[in-house]
Amino acid sequence: MRILMFGWEFPPHISGGLGTACYEITRTLSHHGAEIVFVVPRAEQSELSTHLQLVSASHSATPYPPTVDEFFEQLNIHPVDSILRPYLNDAEYLTVLNAATEQAAHRPKHRSVIEHATHYGHNLMAEVARYSEVGEDLAMTGDFDLIHAHDWMTFLASIRAKRATGKPLVVHVHSVEYDRSGDHMNQSVFDIEKLGMQEADHVIAVSHYTRNLILEQYGIPPEKVSVVHNAVSRRQVGKVYHVSRPRNEKIVLFLGRITSQKGPDYFVEAAAKVLAKSPNVTFVMAGSGDMLPRMIERVGELRLGRHFHFTGFLSGHDVERMYAMSDLYVMPSVSEPFGLSPLEAMLYDVPVILSRQAGVNEVLPNALTVNFWDVEDIANKIMAVIKYPALSRELLRNGRQALRNVRWEVAAAQIQLIYNKLLA
Amino acid sequence: MKMTMPSVCPTFLVHLPHPLKHYSFFDIGESAIYEDDAAIFTLLEKVATTSYLPANRIILKRIKEYKGDFRVSFSLSGTTLDQLERFRPEVLDSFKRLADTGYVEFVCEPYFHSLAFLFSMLEFREQVELHQQKMVSLFGQHPTAFINTELIYNDDVGHEAEGLGFAVILAKGTKGLLEGRPQNRVFQPDSSATLKLMLSNHDLSSKISALISGPSDPKNRLTAALFAQHLEPTQETSNVITWLLDLEIFGESSLHDTGALEFLDQLPGAMLARNGVRFETLTQAAKHRKTAESISSPGFTSWEEAERKFPEWVGNEMQKDALHALYLMEQEVKAHHNPAMLQTWRNLQTSDHFRYMRTAQLDEDVLIKATNPFHSPYDAYINFMNVLTDFSERLSAPPPQRKTNRGSES
Numbered sequence: 131m132r133i134l135m136f137g138w139e140f141p142p143h144i145s146g147g148l149g150t151a152c153y154e155i156t157r158t159l160s161h162h163g164a165e166i167v168f169v170v171p172r173a174e175q176s177e178l179s180t181h182l183q184l185v186s187a188s189h190s191a192t193p194y195p196p197t198v199d200e201f202f203e204q205l206n207i208h209p210v211d212s213i214l215r216p217y218l219n220d221a222e223y224l225t226v227l228n229a230a231t232e233q234a235a236h237r238p239k240h241r242s243v244i245e246h247a248t249h250y251g252h253n254l255m256a257e258v259a260r261y262s263e264v265g266e267d268l269a270m271t272g273d274f275d276l277i278h279a280h281d282w283m284t285f286l287a288s289i290r291a292k293r294a295t296g297k298p299l300v301v302h303v304h305s306v307e308y309d310r311s312g313d314h315m316n317q318s319v320f321d322i323e324k325l326g327m328q329e330a331d332h333v334i335a336v337s338h339y340t341r342n343l344i345l346e347q348y349g350i351p352p353e354k355v356s357v358v359h360n361a362v363s364r365r366q367v368g369k370v371y372h373v374s375r376p377r378n379e380k381i382v383l384f385l386g387r388i389t390s391q392k393g394p395d396y397f398v399e400a401a402a403k404v405l406a407k408s409p410n411v412t413f414v415m416a417g418s419g420d421m422l423p424r425m426i427e428r429v430g431e432l433r434l435g436r437h438f439h440f441t442g443f444l445s446g447h448d449v450e451r452m453y454a455m456s457d458l459y460v461m462p463s464v465s466e467p468f469g470l471s472p473l474e475a476m477l478y479d480v481p482v483i484l485s486r487q488a489g490v491n492e493v494l495p496n497a498l499t500v501n502f503w504d505v506e507d508i509a510n511k512i513m514a515v516i517k518y519p520a521l522s523r524e525l526l527r528n529g530r531q532a533l534r535n536v537r538w539e540v541a542a543a544q545i546q547l548i549y550n551k552l553l554a
Numbered sequence: 555m556k557m558t559m560p561s562v563c564p565t566f567l568v569h570l571p572h573p574l575k576h577y578s579f580f581d582i583g584e585s586a587i588y589e590d591d592a593a594i595f596t597l598l599e600k601v602a603t604t605s606y607l608p609a610n611r612i613i614l615k616r617i618k619e620y621k622g623d624f625r626v627s628f629s630l631s632g633t634t635l636d637q638l639e640r641f642r643p644e645v646l647d648s649f650k651r652l653a654d655t656g657y658v659e660f661v662c663e664p665y666f667h668s669l670a671f672l673f674s675m676l677e678f679r680e681q682v683e684l685h686q687q688k689m690v691s692l693f694g695q696h697p698t699a700f701i702n703t704e705l706i707y708n709d710d711v712g713h714e715a716e717g718l719g720f721a722v723i724l725a726k727g728t729k730g731l732l733e734g735r736p737q738n739r740v741f742q743p744d745s746s747a748t749l750k751l752m753l754s755n756h757d758l759s760s761k762i763s764a765l766i767s768g769p770s771d772p773k774n775r776l777t778a779a780l781f782a783q784h785l786e787p788t789q790e791t792s793n794v795i796t797w798l799l800d801l802e803i804f805g806e807s808s809l810h811d812t813g814a815l816e817f818l819d820q821l822p823g824a825m826l827a828r829n830g831v832r833f834e835t836l837t838q839a840a841k842h843r844k845t846a847e848s849i850s851s852p853g854f855t856s857w858e859e860a861e862r863k864f865p866e867w868v869g870n871e872m873q874k875d876a877l878h879a880l881y882l883m884e885q886e887v888k889a890h891h892n893p894a895m896l897q898t899w900r901n902l903q904t905s906d907h908f909r910y911m912r913t914a915q916l917d918e919d920v921l922i923k924a925t926n927p928f929h930s931p932y933d934a935y936i937n938f939m940n941v942l943t944d945f946s947e948r949l950s951a952p953p954p955q956r957k958t959n960r961g962s963e964s
Contacts, residue, residue, distance in 0.1 A: 403580065496913055498932045506578060513579035514936040517943075520875030521935060527871065528913060 131549060132165045132274040134291060136265070136284035138216050139170055141446075147470035148216040148304050151336075151360050152280055156205055158542035164549075166205050167272055169287070171212035171261060173230055210264045213250050214257055214283050217310065217387060222420065223254035255318055262286035269294040276549055280304060282319055285326030292329060298552040300545075301330040302358075306343050309465040310391050324348045327355075331552050334358050334545065336468040337489025343467075358545055359493050361538040362473035380411045380516045383456040383480070385449070385471055386463075388419035393462035393485065393502045398425055400462070402432045403509035411437060411516060416452055418443040453478035457522075458515045462502040463488050472497075476533060481525040483511050493536045496528040559785065559830035560738060560793035563752070563839050565701075565724065566801040568606070569631035569667050570597055571906035573927045577937050582944040588898065593927065595641050602642045605805030608815055610648040612804075616822045617655050624822040625657045625833045628801075629701045632665030632685050633904055635692070646692065653693035659835035660689045662697035662720065668903035669867055671702055671711060673881040681900070682718055699724065699836040704867065704905055705754070705798075705857040709745035709850060716749035722840035724796065727753030728855045735847070738788075738795045740839060742846035750840035751849060754798035763803050766814040775813050778820030782828055794839045867908040872935035877908060879942055886949055898945060902938075910934035 137152035156166050213226050227250055251257030265287030269277075278300045279288035285301060292299040307319045327333050327348050333355045335341035341357050344350050382404075384397045394415060401413040415425060415438070422440070429438045444452055453459070459475035459482045466488035473490065475482050484491060485502045498515075500508050515521055575590035616624050630649065638645045652658045664670055665685040670678040682700075689697045700720040702711050707725035715723045727737035731753070741751040765776035785795075804818045825831045834842065868874055880902055887899045911931045928934040 407580065496930075499930065506580065510578040510580065510940070511932075511936060514932075514939065517579070518875065518936070518939050520871040521932060521939075524871040524913065524935075525932070 131163070131276070131553070132167070132272075133159070133549070134167050134169070134268065134272055134274040134277045134297075136169045136277075136279040136288050136291075138280060139172065147360065147468065148281060150470055151304060154361065154363055154538040155542060155545065158538045159545065160205055162542060162546060164546070167208055167268070167274060168205055169208045169210060169264065169268060169284075171214040171283075172209040173211065173213045208268065210261065212257060212261050214261055216281065216283075217305075217389075218254060218283070219310070219420075220254050220316070223257065227252075227257075258283050258286055258322070262290050265290040266294045269297075275553055276300065278302060278545075279326065282307070282323045282326060285322050289326060289329045298331040299329060300332050300334060300548060300552070301326045302334045302336075303327070303340055303344060303467070304336050305467040306340065306347070308343055308347060309340075309467050310389070312390060312464065330354070332356065332548055334548065336360050337492050339487070339489040339492070340467040356544070356548060358541050358548075359489075359536070360468045360470055360473075361493075361536045361541050362470065362477060362533065363538055364477065378410045380457045381414060381455055382411060382458045382460060382512055382516075383414050383416065383452060383475070384460055384462075385414075385416040385444070385452060385475075386461070388415065388417050388422045388425060390421060391464055391466070392417075392419075393464045394419075394421055394425050395428070396462040396502050396505055396508060397460055398428050398432070398434075398438075399505040400460070400508035400512060401429075401438055402434060403505065404512050405434055405437050407513065408516070409437065411512075413438045414441060414452070414456070415439070416441040416444045416449075449474075450478070453480055456480050458483065458512060460508065460512065461485055461488065462500065462508060464502050466490070473533065473536060476526075476529045479526055481515055481522045481529070483508065483515070494529070494532050496532060498525055557787040557789060558793065559787050559828060559832075560795050561832040561834045561839060561842075562825065563627060563794060563796040563834050563836055565627040565629060565661070565754070565796060565798050565836060567629050567798065568634055568801045569629075570594075570601060570634050570637065570802075572633055572637060572901065572904065573910075574907070574937055574941055577940045577944070579936075579940050579943075582940055583947060586944065586948060588941045588945070589901065590927075594637055598637055598641050601802050601805070602638070602645045605802045606645050607648060608806070609801055609804040609818060610645075610652060612815060612819045614648070614652055614655070616819070617652070617657050620822055620826065622657055623826055623833060625659070625835050625838070627659040627661055627699065627835045628652070629661040629663055631663060631667040632681075632688055633667055633901065635688060650693060653695065657835075659699060659837055660693050660695050660697055661699045661701050661724070661836060662686055662689060663701045664703050666900045666903045667703050667905055668900070669703060669706070669877065669905055669908070670881075670903060671706060671714070672868065673877060674884055675714070677881070677884060677903075678714070679718065698722065699840075706854060707851065707856070708854045709743055709852055712743040712749055712751060712851070713745040716746040720749060722750045722752055722836050724752050724754060724798070724836060725851075726798075726855055726857060727756055730853065731849070731851050731855050735849075736790075738793050739790065740794060740843040740846045741849040744848055744850040750843075750846055752794070752796050752836060752840060754796045756798075758795065759798050762797065762799060762817075766803060766817050776817060777813075778817050778824035779827075781817075781821070782824035782831075785825070785828060785831065787830070794834065794843070796836070796839075867905055867912075870911065870913050870931075872911045872913075872931065873908045876911065876935060876938050876942070879939070879946075883946060883949065890949070895949065902942065902945070907934070907938055911938070 138149045140153040141149050156168055160166055213230050251260045269291035274297065276298050277288050277291050279285055280302045281304050288299055306323060307315045327344060327350045333344060333350060335344055335355055335357050337359060338357050341355050344355050345352055384394060386392045388394045404411055426440060429435060453475050459472060459480045461469055461472050461482065461484050463469060463485040464487060466485060469488045469490040472482040472484055484497050484499050486499045487502060491497055491499060498511060500511060572594045573590050574588050577588060613626060662682060662685050664678060664681040666681055668681060670681055686697055689695050698721040700715045701724045705726045712723055737753045737755060743749060743751050804814045806815065868877060883899060887896055910926050910928050911934045913931045928937065
């Protein structure tokens with residue numbers, strides 16, 4: 131079976147769960163014999179070198195078993211020059227575009243790079259449209275049985291590939307516009323998502339939560355939409371980190387994009403309540419995003435600076451270290467299609483508090499949950515985890531048990547079944 | 555061989571949870587009100603009106619009608635009696651009227667529906683004594699039968715009950731305890747010289763509960779006559795069947811009429827219509843049977859869990875932590891000689907608080923979820939620990955100065 135897959139850069143080079151999901155899905159599918167032509171956007175002037183190095187570097191601490199060779203034999207990576215990256219919105223796209231242009235301008239030797247930089251779309255939609263052209267080109271040259279696309283920026287490319295070849299199309303929805311933008315939805319993005327789901331022969335949603343949004347907001351017929359939950363790989367846990375810090379100091383972590391979708395503001399407000407009661411707690415907000423400046427400002431306003439740290443964007447070992455240092459992970463997302471990071475935190479034996487509006491709850495029936503808007507309750511539960519050690523022990527025990535059934539192999543087998551049905 | 559009909563011992567349980575109110579970490583030091591009176595009142599109101607009052611009316615009517623031929627036993631938790639006293643005293647009166655007939659036995663249990671036997675023998679004995687006094691003062695009966703909270707039983711419980719002067723103890727007839735023996739008889743625990751052990755017939759009891767409390771098609775409805783027909787004569791002359799039933803299952807549901815009260819109403823007549831059937835109270839049944847087979851029970855059995863050791867209440871880290879923290883306070887609480895404080899501490903011992911913290915098979919156990927006022931076992935634990943932290947701080951705080959007397963006081 132040959133799959134033309136439109137995906138995203140593998141970890142640790144991108145933020146968010148999309149890259150991780152792409153990596154794990156291609157790895158496990160390849161392991162079970164699928165041949166994958168993997169198409170990813172990658173800016174030419176990027177300092178990242180080749181994909182192969184990229185992957186081996188990120189896993190130097192824990193080399194993958196022999197399957198890794200098998201994996202790369204069967205995975206034909208096809209980078210396409212584009213500055214698209216997951217979760218971009220219009221404004222962020224322009225920032226990225228300016229940065230790319232500027233970077234090129236500062237290196238006058240490479241005139242050609244400037245040309246490259248300037249050929250990117252003048253806005254996000256233009257770039258998505260430009261990117262879609264590769265879909266058709268690839269479809270005409272490649273030999274494959276099925277097309278699989280991850281999230282909306284690749285949908286147009288995959289639709290063109292389908293139209294050019296008539297091969298079945300699977301679109302994989304990791305998030306929808308409603309998750310990312312709430313009530314301020316971008317109509318063009320919504321339209322592309324809808325078109326992708328309509329044109330697709332089958333739609334994969336990462337949770338029932340997301341599936342419901344797909345049925346209700348996009349009007350896609352239920353029989354066409356399956357749920358394949360994301361998972362977490364134990365091998366992702368690298369070295370054991372021995373982190374020394376004051377014994378009485380507890381670290382409470384927020385790690386994710388600092389955007390309204392993730393509810394960082396609720397984390398800050400809860401921190402203020404906790405710190406008013408208990409000064410021996412340090413709050414860490416790791417990540418970047420358009421709400422970061424406002425969050426920094428608010429922390430200043432509340433005079434929490436001494437106990438509240440911003441790390442900026444973390445990747446690779448820094449993420450692992452951050453998890454290892456933490457006593458509690460909090461995910462107060464307003465709308466979370468799945469939410470991989472709590473599973474990762476749990477791998478480091480960090481208890482988690484989850485928003486009830488998160489798909490990941492579907493695989494963690496015994497999680498400690500909150501309503502994201504209930505700052506008082508979030509603070510109450512942070513205090514409880516810190517003050518009552520039996521709660522952490524119980525959460526970790528139940529978490530480990532739940533994680534046993536949350537494996538990428540299961541996800542890949544479910545995807546394989548969907549492929550088989552479409553090709554039968 | 556001569557065949558005889560068995561005796562039956564209907565035993566009704568009366569206990570309602572008294573949930574804590576939502577108590578956040580930020581309430582610690584701010585509020586000393588722990589119980590959710592509104593929720594308690596609402597539940598009590600509903601159960602009293604739809605079940606306790608009409609069920610007691612029916613039982614009273616039939617007792618008066620059949621005189622000594624229809625007898626029942628009641629096990630009333632002290633905490634629920636306290637609530638009835640506060641909110642619905644007429645329900646207490648209905649129990650008193652039942653007591654006045656002389657055909658109703660009131661069984662003793664640890665007053666606060668607590669797990670004290672597992673954590674503090676001193677506290678256990680005090681609660682048993684409190685309950686005995688309550689039975690005497692309310693009903694003029696000195697109880698001779700005992701049921702431990704949640705039917706927790708082993709040889710040690712039996713030994714203790716005998717030491718406290720009880721003639722009979724009730725436990726659950728589990729497979730592990732019976733080891734293949736027929737259960738409808740009176741036993742003699744190995745650990746006791748005089749105490750008799752009776753075992754509730756769980757299959758029959760849960761059959762009755764399921765049939766009359768589930769949504770039912772009148773065609774499939776369990777009628778008392780049908781139920782009575784299933785009673786088989788046996789070769790044994792000392793046969794006795796103990797039904798252990800929550801009184802609240804005999805009630806009118808707003809959703810559907812299950813005919814539960816009608817079943818209760820018809821039951822005595824239908825049973826007595828079968829020749830040779832007798833109704834007995836627990837103590838009567840035990841006294842009337844001279845020979846009793848000996849039985850040993852080194853391991854615990856209980857209401858919910860037949861074979862394992864109490865996962866229901868003390869199975870996970872949270873339950874263990876909460877219970878140990880609670881009972882660790884005993885000496886300090888009692889040293890205060892402050893009745894209000896003691897009462898608060900004891901109300902925190904009620905087993906429901908720990909049942910809400912149960913995590914095992916959480917998603918499957920619909921019933922547990924339905925009766926759990928908390929969103930999750932973690933929420934139950936957090937809430938309880940917040941309350942306990944506040945209580946503990948108040949306990950160790952210096953007593954407030956009396957306002958009448960300015961200056962130092964010693």
